[in-house]
Amino acid sequence: MKKTRKMIEAFLVVGVALTFIFVVAYCLPPFGLHPYPLGQYYIKNTLNQVGAWNVVCAILWDYRGYDTLGETAVLFAAIVGVVMLFRGVTNGRNDGHS
Amino acid sequence: MEGMTVIVKTVTRILAPVMFLVGIYVTLHGHLTPGGGFQGGVMLAGTFVMLLLAFGVASLEKKVSFRVGETVKGIGAAMIAFTAVVGLIFGFWFFKNIGVYWYGIPGEVFSAGSLPLYNIWEAAHVALAFLVAFYCFTKKESGDKK
Numbered sequence: 001m002k003k004t005r006k007m008i009e010a011f012l013v014v015g016v017a018l019t020f021i022f023v024v025a026y027c028l029p030p031f032g033l034h035p036y037p038l039g040q041y042y043i044k045n046t047l048n049q050v051g052a053w054n055v056v057c058a059i060l061w062d063y064r065g066y067d068t069l070g071e072t073a074v075l076f077a078a079i080v081g082v083v084m085l086f087r088g089v090t091n092g093r094n095d096g097h098s
Numbered sequence: 099m100e101g102m103t104v105i106v107k108t109v110t111r112i113l114a115p116v117m118f119l120v121g122i123y124v125t126l127h128g129h130l131t132p133g134g135g136f137q138g139g140v141m142l143a144g145t146f147v148m149l150l151l152a153f154g155v156a157s158l159e160k161k162v163s164f165r166v167g168e169t170v171k172g173i174g175a176a177m178i179a180f181t182a183v184v185g186l187i188f189g190f191w192f193f194k195n196i197g198v199y200w201y202g203i204p205g206e207v208f209s210a211g212s213l214p215l216y217n218i219w220e221a222a223h224v225a226l227a228f229l230v231a232f233y234c235f236t237k238k239e240s241g242d243k244k
Contacts, residue, residue: 065193
């Protein structure tokens with residue numbers, strides 16, 4: 001009895017999930033079509049506006065500079081946190097900060 | 099850690115300069131070829147970690163000490179912000195690129211405005227940041243906790 005109920009529950013969950021997956025997959029734009037013009041804008045205008053061959057780098061450091069600055073700040077904060085955590089551990093070496 | 103066997107040391111001696119050079123290449127050509135500041139910096143950090151594992155912490159710390167790593171890391175992070183602020187100083191907006199910096203000839207190393215500068219600072223920041231983190235991770239807990 002309990003096993004049957006578990007099976008029914010499992011099939012229910014899988015069925016609902018599959019339904020949503022197929023609905024979403026049906027609504028997706030076809031492969032290779034660009035419904036939004038932003039990507040084409042970058043490809044067309046990067047060479048004139050930035051002068052870089054690498055479009056990804058131009059987006060990273062020019063069009064989306066704030067995002068990359070935030071990432072760098074996150075990395076900086078992480079390393080500062082690591083250094084702060086290991087501040088009291090010296091291992092007999094002179095690190096100049098303990 | 100005192101380092102590893104002769105085999106590992108020999109392989110490291112051959113590989114480390116090449117890896118370092120490839121890291122610098124990826125960084126400097128970040129705006130031309132796939133890659134960039136972060137990827138090149140991680141390559142440099144990988145070289146440091148390889149040296150650290152093969153020759154021991156004390157050997158690497160003679161060349162690049164903890165203090166030097168922290169300093170260069172901070173300078174790199176600060177220069178990223180400063181390179182962005184330069185646009186503000188000249189009467190444009192934050193992260194202004196062409197107009198403040200040189201346009202150059204597309205395809206050459208010194209072109210694309212501030213992108214190479216950003217890549218260099220980012221590489222310095224990332225490489226030394228990972229080195230500092232690994233210095234911290236190789237420490238051993240010494241008896242009494244503070």
